Amino acid sequence: MPSSVPSSPLLLSVVSPVYQAEQALDELIARLESTLTDLLVSYEIILVDDGSKDTSWANICRHAARMPQVRGVRLSRNFGQHHAITAGLDLSRGEWVVVLDCDLQDQPEEISQLWGKAQEGYEAVLARRGRRTDSVFTVWPARAFYAVLGYLTGQAQDPEVGNFGIYHRRLIDTVLQLRESTRYFPTMVRWAGFRQTSLPVQHGRSQRPTSYSLGRRLQLALDIMLSYSDKPLRLAVYFGLLLASGAFGLGILMLIRALQGQIVVLGYASLIVSICFFSGVLITVLGIVGLYVGKTFEGVRARPLYVVAEHTA
Numbered sequence: 001m002p003s004s005v006p007s008s009p010l011l012l013s014v015v016s017p018v019y020q021a022e023q024a025l026d027e028l029i030a031r032l033e034s035t036l037t038d039l040l041v042s043y044e045i046i047l048v049d050d051g052s053k054d055t056s057w058a059n060i061c062r063h064a065a066r067m068p069q070v071r072g073v074r075l076s077r078n079f080g081q082h083h084a085i086t087a088g089l090d091l092s093r094g095e096w097v098v099v100l101d102c103d104l105q106d107q108p109e110e111i112s113q114l115w116g117k118a119q120e121g122y123e124a125v126l127a128r129r130g131r132r133t134d135s136v137f138t139v140w141p142a143r144a145f146y147a148v149l150g151y152l153t154g155q156a157q158d159p160e161v162g163n164f165g166i167y168h169r170r171l172i173d174t175v176l177q178l179r180e181s182t183r184y185f186p187t188m189v190r191w192a193g194f195r196q197t198s199l200p201v202q203h204g205r206s207q208r209p210t211s212y213s214l215g216r217r218l219q220l221a222l223d224i225m226l227s228y229s230d231k232p233l234r235l236a237v238y239f240g241l242l243l244a245s246g247a248f249g250l251g252i253l254m255l256i257r258a259l260q261g262q263i264v265v266l267g268y269a270s271l272i273v274s275i276c277f278f279s280g281v282l283i284t285v286l287g288i289v290g291l292y293v294g295k296t297f298e299g300v301r302a303r304p305l306y307v308v309a310e311h312t313a
Contacts, residue, residue, distance in 0.1 A: 004228060009042070010094060011039050011041070011042045011043065011094040011095060011096075011198065012036065012039070012043040012044075012094045012095075012096050012097075012098065012115075013037070013043070013044050013046060013094030013097045013098070014032060014043065014044070014046065014086070014093035014094055014097075014099075014100065014111075015048070015085060015089055015095070015097060015098070015099050015100075016028070016045070016047055016048070016073065016082050016099070016100055016101065016102045016282055017044045017048050017050050017053050017084035017085050017102065018047050018048060018049045018050060018052060018056050018060065018084075018100070018102045019024070019049075019050045019051070019056070019078065019081070019084075019102070020052050020053065020054050020056065021052070021054075021056050021102040021103060022052075022054040022055045022056050022059055024103055024104050025047075025056060025059045025060065025063070025102065026059065026063075026102060027076070027104060028065050028102055028108065029045065029067070029070065031104075031107075031108040031109065032045055032111075033045075033067070033069075033109075035108045035109055035111050035112060036069075036111070038112065039111070039112060039115060043069055043071050043094070043257030044070075044071060044092070044093065044094065045067075046068045046071050046072075046073065046077065046088045046091055046092060047060045047063075047070065047071070047072050047073070047088075047102070047182070048073045048074075048082070048084040048085070048087045048088045049072065049074040049075065049076045049081060049105075050075050050078050050081065050083075050084040050151065051071065051075055051076070051078030051079070057072070057074050058071050058246045060072035060074075060312070061166070061312055064203070064312035065312075066136065070102050070127050070312070071311070071312055072310045072311060072312040073087055073091065073305060073308055073310075073311045073312075074198070074308070074311065075087060075307060075309060076306075076307040076308070076309040077195075077307070079305070079306045079307075080183070081101075081163075082183035082184055082185050083183050083187050083305050083306045084306070085099060085163065085183070086176070086183055086185075086305050086306065087305075087308065088308045089172055089176055090149055090174065090176065090192060091173065094169070095168070095169050096115070096118065096166055096167065096168060096169070097166070097167050097168075097169070097172050098165070098166045099160070099163045099164065099165060099185065100115070100163065100164045101163060101164065105203060106127065106162075106163075106164040107201065107202055110127060110164075112199065113199055114127060114165065114199060114201075114276060115166060116132075117197065117199050119171070120170070121195060122168075122194075122195045122196060122197050123165045123167065123170055123171045123194035123195050123196065124160045124165060124166070124171050124189060124194060124195070124196040124197075124198070125165055125166050125169040125196075125197055125198070126164070126165040126186075126189075126196065126198040126199070127161070127164035127165050127198070127199060127201040127202075127257075128160050128161050128199060128201065129160045129161075129162070129164075129201060129203040130200040134275075139226055147151055147287040151241040160186065161198060162186060163185050164187075166190065170194065171189065171192050171194050174192040174193075174194075175188045175189060175192050178191070178241065179305065181303070181305065183305065226229050236284070236285045236288055239281070240281070242244045269279045
């Protein structure tokens, strides 16, 4: 157990981003209350409403009025799940912080196992989902997403590990020092280091449709790739060198054939195809560079990661 953790009951912060979860909140809070009470530690539950259009915020306020341990924050608009997590982490006060989604796929009862494993001396215990309850049309695109993401970022990505886990304050403080506009909590946790492990947990069934469409997954992958790796630029350089080598070899071959009288009239079609191909390559490379420049510009603006509209007392 880390030396900075006192032996007395610890304050445990539970952070959950909330979006369109009016049907799941009552059960989520009831199960959290039961689990955390059994742990015999003081705790707080921080619910961050990420611009929900339903009655999620009203439900949060109702539970906050009933339970002093519940703290609610409503963002001014939908900033995204990982920005909402950051807002909750900024407000957390616990020596340990649990992050879990609000849709009950991350089951609150598993916190007890994560807590017990953390006491063995780990700063992070990540929940590794066992048998997935998602449909095959959700699982396999997610696996492909993480495989491509892992290759492009140069960091191993486990498709069975998400946000759910328990984290020590030292790790959370390190993550909160990373104020870049592109937020992806699992990658930031891996970057922070410290002693980390994973623990198999039971995967619950979501109480609402997923908000991560294929398009949003691809956009997230692109943002993370541009923020955490320069591999696309390296791949563009390698591809350019490969094309240049191929073109040089082809030029030598054409010169030899011309000297031997095998080529009388140069091919118009091959010339046009070559121009179109290499123009496409140049535009693609310029586009990649432009995306990196755009991300740099976004970082230079240094806008706040989120805007709080209101919070419970």
